[in-house]
Amino acid sequence: MTTETSKREQGLAERAYLALREAILGHELAPGTRLSVPNVAEWLGVSRSPAREAIARIAYEGLAHVEPNKGAVVADLDAESLVEIYEVREALEGLACRLASQRAHDGDIAALRDLLAQHVAAVEAGDVERHYDLDMRFHARVRELAGNSRLTAQLEVLQQQIRLAMYTTHRSPGGMPLAVTEHRRIVDALESGDPVLAEAAGRSHIARLLRDLSAAEKDPTGRYR
Amino acid sequence: MTTETSKREQGLAERAYLALREAILGHELAPGTRLSVPNVAEWLGVSRSPAREAIARIAYEGLAHVEPNKGAVVADLDAESLVEIYEVREALEGLACRLASQRAHDGDIAALRDLLAQHVAAVEAGDVERHYDLDMRFHARVRELAGNSRLTAQLEVLQQQIRLAMYTTHRSPGGMPLAVTEHRRIVDALESGDPVLAEAAGRSHIARLLRDLSAAEKDPTGRYR
DNA sequence: CCGCTCGACGTTGCATGTAATCTAGCGCGC
DNA sequence: GCGCGCTAGATTACATGCAACGTCGAGCGG
Numbered sequence: 001m002t003t004e005t006s007k008r009e010q011g012l013a014e015r016a017y018l019a020l021r022e023a024i025l026g027h028e029l030a031p032g033t034r035l036s037v038p039n040v041a042e043w044l045g046v047s048r049s050p051a052r053e054a055i056a057r058i059a060y061e062g063l064a065h066v067e068p069n070k071g072a073v074v075a076d077l078d079a080e081s082l083v084e085i086y087e088v089r090e091a092l093e094g095l096a097c098r099l100a101s102q103r104a105h106d107g108d109i110a111a112l113r114d115l116l117a118q119h120v121a122a123v124e125a126g127d128v129e130r131h132y133d134l135d136m137r138f139h140a141r142v143r144e145l146a147g148n149s150r151l152t153a154q155l156e157v158l159q160q161q162i163r164l165a166m167y168t169t170h171r172s173p174g175g176m177p178l179a180v181t182e183h184r185r186i187v188d189a190l191e192s193g194d195p196v197l198a199e200a201a202g203r204s205h206i207a208r209l210l211r212d213l214s215a216a217e218k219d220p221t222g223r224y225r
Numbered sequence: 226m227t228t229e230t231s232k233r234e235q236g237l238a239e240r241a242y243l244a245l246r247e248a249i250l251g252h253e254l255a256p257g258t259r260l261s262v263p264n265v266a267e268w269l270g271v272s273r274s275p276a277r278e279a280i281a282r283i284a285y286e287g288l289a290h291v292e293p294n295k296g297a298v299v300a301d302l303d304a305e306s307l308v309e310i311y312e313v314r315e316a317l318e319g320l321a322c323r324l325a326s327q328r329a330h331d332g333d334i335a336a337l338r339d340l341l342a343q344h345v346a347a348v349e350a351g352d353v354e355r356h357y358d359l360d361m362r363f364h365a366r367v368r369e370l371a372g373n374s375r376l377t378a379q380l381e382v383l384q385q386q387i388r389l390a391m392y393t394t395h396r397s398p399g400g401m402p403l404a405v406t407e408h409r410r411i412v413d414a415l416e417s418g419d420p421v422l423a424e425a426a427g428r429s430h431i432a433r434l435l436r437d438l439s440a441a442e443k444d445p446t447g448r449y450r
Numbered sequence: 451c452c453g454c455t456c457g458a459c460g461t462t463g464c465a466t467g468t469a470a471t472c473t474a475g476c477g478c479g480c
Numbered sequence: 481g482c483g484c485g486c487t488a489g490a491t492t493a494c495a496t497g498c499a500a501c502g503t504c505g506a507g508c509g510g
Contacts, residue, residue, distance in 0.1 A: 011293060012494070036461060047495045052462090056278070060285055062375075068236060069462060069501065084373045087320060095316040148309045150287075154379065237464070261491065272465045277492090294471060294492060 013050035017057045020044070024063050024074055025160065027167050031076035035064055062161045077165040078223055082213060085165075089158045090206040092151060093139070097186055097202030098195040099146035108145055112187045115141065119183065123176045131176050138183055142202075145190075165223075175212060182208065238275035242282045245269070249288050249299055250385065252392050256301035260289055287386045302390040304438075310390075311435040314383045315428050317376060318364070322411055322427030323420040324371035333370055337412045340366065344408065348401045356401050363408055367415075367427075400437060407433065 020040065023029045035058070041051035059066045066072040077085075100108075115138050122130035136159070143152045163170070182205040189198040245265065248254045260283070266276035284291045291297040302310075325333075340363050347355035361384070368377045388395070407430040414423040 014293075037463095038461070049494050049496085053281070053493095056281065057285075068239075070503095071461065081375075084375045087324065087373055088317070088376050088379065091316040091320040092313070095312060099312065148312055150306075150309050151313050154313065236462095262493095263491070274464050274466085278463095295473095296491065 011050070012046050013053040016040075016044050016046050016050045016054035020054050020058055021061075021063065021160075024058065025163055029074050031074045031164065033074045035072040035074060037071075061157050063164055075161070075164060076223065077161065079213075082162070082165050083210065085158055085161055086206060086210040086213060089155065089162075090203050090210065092155050092158070093142075093206045094199040094203035096143045096146040096148075096151060096155065097189065098199035099148055099151070100142050101190045101193055101195045101198035103147055104145050104190050108141075109187065109191045112138070112141060112190070116180070116183055116187060119180050123180055126173065128171050128173050128176070131173075131179075132170055135179055135183075142186070142190075169216075175209075178208070179205075236275070237271050238278040241265075241269050241271050241275045241279035245279050245283055246286075246288065246385075249283065250388055254299050256299045256389065258299045260297040260299060262296075286382050288389055300386070300389060302386065307387070307390050307438060308435065310383055310386055311431060311438060314380065314387075315431040315435065317380050317383070318368075318431045319424040319428035321368045321371040321373075321376055321380065322415065323424040324373055324376070325367050326415045326418055326420045326423035328372055329370050329415050333366075334412065334416045337363070337366060337415070341405070341408055341412060344405050348405055351398065353396050353398050353401070356398075356404075357395055360404060360408075367411065370415075394441075400434075403433070404430075 020029075020035075029035070035055050037048050037052050037055065040055060041048045044051060044054075055064065055066075055072050058064045059072055062075060064072045064074050104112075115134060119131065119134040119138065122134055139155070139159070143155050146152070182201070186198070186201045186205060189201040192198075245254075245260075254260070260280050262273050262277050262280065265280060266273045269276060269279075280289065280291075280297050283289045284297055287300060289297045289299050329337075340359060344356065344359040344363065347359055364380070364384070368380050371377070407426070411423070411426045411430060414426040417423070
């Protein structure tokens with residue numbers, strides 16, 4: 001139809017993937033929802049080919065599960081899966097901090113401190129949404145500093161899965177001040193340039209989140225809400 | 226054509242993926258080779274749909290690179306990529322050992338020691354191929370013991386990439402005895418049940434491989450041969 | 451009333467048609 | 481001789497046709 005309308009020239013499959021991902025991460029498509037190719041195709045206004053490709057990519061990133069000959073459903077991660085995810089994330093986030101400590105320049109540290117200041121302000125204001133956003137940006141910046149593209153990609157995948165699984169939990173203001181404190185310790189470690197210290201700071205941050213998770217109440221189905 | 230001939234009932238795309246992967250890992254399709262959909266389709270005797278899907282999966286696992294509107298080529302990993310891969314692997318293999326140390330039972334340890342004994346025999350016999358196989362099986366067993374499916378999947382992807390990048394290097398008998406020694410230290414650590422010790426043993430094993438890599442000669446194009 | 455079979459529907463997986471895009475090779479002008 | 485545009489072929493990305501399969505519910509038999 002529209003040959004050059006809407007979004008900048010990029011593949012239909014790519015755009016379908018992005019749209020689908022946003023819908024899933026925003027719980028517009030709740031976990032457990034079936035993703036049938038014709039449905040998704042019609043919903044996104046594309047043909048079945050790009051829809052199928054988009055679903056495959058979503059599944060590959062762990063946001064949906066596919067059973068051969070049966071189709072895909074939006075991933076509904078239980079507590080055990082989240083533990084797995086956090087275990088891997090702890091190791092990788094530690095690595096990110098270690099590498100970042102060896103590569104960060106003064107300007108990078110300053111940028112992180114700036115982010116941190118904004119974060120403090122958000123927490124003091126009790127702005128949960130902004131806290132969440134700044135938390136994401138902090139970690140994104142650190143893994144960018146690490147300069148390892150595979151590490152970055154993997155951490156982003158894990159982040160997405162967590163975002164999907166803890167859609168509501170994330171918004172609870174519980175650990176906001178603690179997160180800021182731990183982020184500050186990470187920045188301090190990065191500034192010191194000590195890779196061992198940096199790794200420890202990064203790991204303990206994630207390890208604490210994992211412990212909080214284990215301590216938290218689960219609903220009867222083994223999921224966090 | 227053949228409705229039930231050959232391979233056990235499984236999707237064409239799946240079989241195409243497996244065949245393509247084997248061809249790539251065995252350097253039947255050398256790094257840099259173009260993977261055009263019609264070519265692969267004809268070569269594997271399937272239509273373009275499953276061929277396209279197989280190539281996409283191969284690319285997703287890092288065994289090929291795709292440039293939009295230009296097609297895919299078998300990945301030709303340079304030294305920097307290998308460093309990235311080993312950095313991530315170090316962190317994940319450490320995690321695998323840590324988790325395994327908490328979950329391994331006596332029987333598991335015994336099985337590892339059995340593998341180790343076979344490995345020793347292979348090394349003493351100078352059987353490089355068998356050394357390589359047993360090395361792979363050792364690591365596969367450890368990550369299986371870790372009981373974290375995401376960790377396992379990620380380590381397998383990394384292993385494949387390494388196998389592709391160091392097709393020839395792997396066959397050099399250089400570090401065979403060292404590998405066995407380090408594997409024994411890993412088993413000892415697993416048996417001790419000390420997660421910190423186990424993680425350190427796993428990490429240092431991979432870290433040593435990374436150091437060897439950095440010390441090795443590179444060819445003029447930045448690749449290891 | 452309950453279980454079972456059968457059939458209609460929807461979906462997946464594969465095959466194939468087609469427009470837009472990219473690449474390579476050739477010839478032309480400078 | 482050298483660089484440049486242009487055309488021809490190949491290739492990607494998307495659209496769509498179609499058979500096999502799985503699911504679910506209605507109707508039948510016990």
